[in-house]
Amino acid sequence: MRRTVIVIVLLCLTGVVVAQQGQVMPPYLKAGDTIAVVSPSSSPDSATVARGCATLRGWGYVPVVGPHALKSYHGFAGTADERAADLLWALGDPSVRAVMCSRGGDGAVQVLKRISLEVFAQHPKWLIGFSDATALHSAVVAAGGMSIHGSMCDGISMRGERDSVNIIMRRLLEGRLPRYEVPSHPYDQQGEAKGILVGGNLSVFCGLAGSDYDFLNRADEGLILFMEDTHESMTKVDRMLHQLEIRGVLSKLKGIIVGHFSKYKYPENDFADMYEMLHEYLQHYDIPVCYDFPVGHHSQQNLPMVEGCVVHMRVTREGTQIEFTNTF
Template sequence: MNRKKFISSLFTAGALSIAAPVWAESGAAVRKKHRIKVPGYLKEGDLIGITSPAGYISREEVAPSVALMESWGFQVKIGDSVGRRDHTYGGTDAERRDDLQRMLDDDEVKAIMCARGGYGLVRIVDELDFSHFKKVPKWLIGFSDVTVLHGHIHNNLGVATIHSKMCNSFPSNWQTATPIQISTILSIRDALMGTKMQYSAARALSNRLGTAEGVLVGGNLSIIETLAGTASDLNTYGKILFLEDTGEELYSLDRMFWNLKRTGKLANLAGLVVGGFKLKAEGAGSGFGKSIYEIVMEKVEEYNYPICFDFPVGHQVNNFALRCGTKHRLEVRVDGSGLVSI
């Protein structure tokens, strides 16, 4: 398929977009206001640091991402945690913490890409010092376990971040990559360089029509649940919330969506975007009886905001980069399609 035609058709069904920094509500309980800080967009020659604050990854595995980002005109610095190993982690807690801290404090580093997800950020986030990062913000890139950092940075610092694929998702051979792989990886470059972005989702019967504008926040549902009540708790008041997850059974997803409802995270949204939910196979005879669409709609039936399902974000190939903490526009159209733009 012609790549230009593919990309053109991808963005005709609906959209999501980002706008300039805005004032936003920072919490349903406290509702204090802070100004959204958008780090400087990258230009040719800028330095991207790669660190592995969660799971283990080898230097060989990050090589394709390094080569491609260098081809975009960026310089790349590989942190000490890449290649280190402590069981499933990218080094000990102290090694991962110190490597990320160096990246946060290094003014030459203009963006920090987490090499992969897995598990481990919750073990070190409270030991990180964000005082210099707050004065000189830079882009923090990643998803899955990196939702810990997205929530922590948004709640405490009001700095925009990028939810996207990481080094372990870059194709090993760019020449044989599929059109969707190419588009999603290039969306990282576009997000870093300040390109206006638009994303579409195909028609879904459960979509709720409407238009909303608000700061975009979200990430991995199970991580967001575990952050409730902590210093990294995600603040959703007046926001467009996006959610995704993988490897969970339907009953677990139902429990997590009840958590969102009972903690007030669904009550005052501007809009809701539901991304990919790759399910774990249920055991024999343990059928839950509700689909992900029914689980979500049951929890939001009393609210009136627009809802878009099957959005291209999550643990899947069509996982586009999203600038979290910046204002977006959500449109769920009469034909049932969804559009998000920034």
């Protein structure tokens, strides 16, 4: 695997809530603010949650664990009603300024049907997580908001105080948007684009197709899509790409960021790896495409990505630049 070099430029933003291209940016955080830790998906390990809370306290925040966040019910963190109640509490309580998922797994989609899009729209707060939390990110963006695709309790607690990813997350919560630079990949498709960033776990957001919670319903507005996945075969990923094509999504995208695909069986269908299969498919679209971007499961970095935010994407022979901005 190639060594990824990241150059970070932090852009300081002012203001509390900024509207851009119809999206509402939640208020940024300051020392002493409360972050709710909830478990909308699988049941977490209590020790991991405790370590994550300790990390948040080290950042100067006050973590509060949801009433049902440590429960276990058939592998989930409580019943769907209990998990939804925790998320509704975190969104509705004015003393809570941000919401972090304890872990991913499965089950967030069960929570969505118990929470209307209006709730996400009426209570703009930074919601942090990835993997199964992609379902929540999709709902937030569909409701006109923004959220942070990034590490949860286990991820932030495993990284040191000076870890670059933790530093990016902390400064992002404080109001400074990142700019990423990564080396080129042989399958990169050069070009430049600007659009609203959406994405996350491919199988999760494809599972929301046709629902009100699907951020890809906004494909006509100019989206840049990032995708990652784990434990999915090339055949299943191929099927999901065809689903996106048949829906007319791929032909409307301004750019694609291919993150990490891990723990799948290969070779398969004569492809050496997942990236070769994806390249065979995506090369027919005349848009910039970046491969092996450090985001997703089992990525050493899993860089924070601001969903619903405008990004400027530039893919050249030297590498890829992804710059988050507050203007179109």
